[in-house]
Amino acid sequence: MWYNGAVNARSENRIEMVLEFLGQKGAYLILRQLLEGPQRFGELQERTQLLPRTLSLRLKEMEAAGLVTRHRFAEVPPRVVYELTPRAEKLKPVMDALEEWAREA
Amino acid sequence: MWYNGAVNARSENRIEMVLEFLGQKGAYLILRQLLEGPQRFGELQERTQLLPRTLSLRLKEMEAAGLVTRHRFAEVPPRVVYELTPRAEKLKPVMDALEEWAREA
């Protein structure tokens, strides 16, 4: 994603690409949810209240960006678990700081 | 802005609104520029390479959000200087941290 391609080719440097991604619908919500631990598609859907389409799009982008890994289990019914990469988890303190800023004053 | 209204009414909480704003074209660039100190419209325009329209929109949004103050001088030719509010300057460490994250690995 912000290694090889771009979210939508508007931004040319990494920070702008990250911000552009996080500015999209649901991106922050999904990130926050997954920071609590690995979760299934359905769990994410009901907790974020996102349409499957939107959730699917964001997850795919995050996977391409190296922020999440997707684990597919060949069961019936099928089970898919999404988990943040170590790189993505390093975002936690930054997000905490940003939230703190947003909260105060 | 993210006190009373919304950027475009898509997000309902503050952090999402901030991220939604920062994800827009030029927002981060303008913020970075103004962190260097107060600047005129024309200066911002040539340094960010944004269309006047886009720059004007972002600045207005930032003003409404309490991130910048606008100083108008009744001269000929007119001079307008934009300056970050203390609240906006508190974003610097957060942005630094985010940039650092984006830079590494």
Added chain:
DNA sequence: CCGGATCCGGCTCGATACTG
């Protein structure tokens, strides 16, 4: 010099189906 007004193409999102 500092923008505002307008027009318009494209992308994003929402809603509603529909499958492996």
Added chain:
DNA sequence: CAGTATCGAGCCGGATCCGG
């Protein structure tokens, strides 16, 4: 369960022209 397909609406940004 975990998505994809399709359609349509609406906003965003680019370009150009105009005004105080």
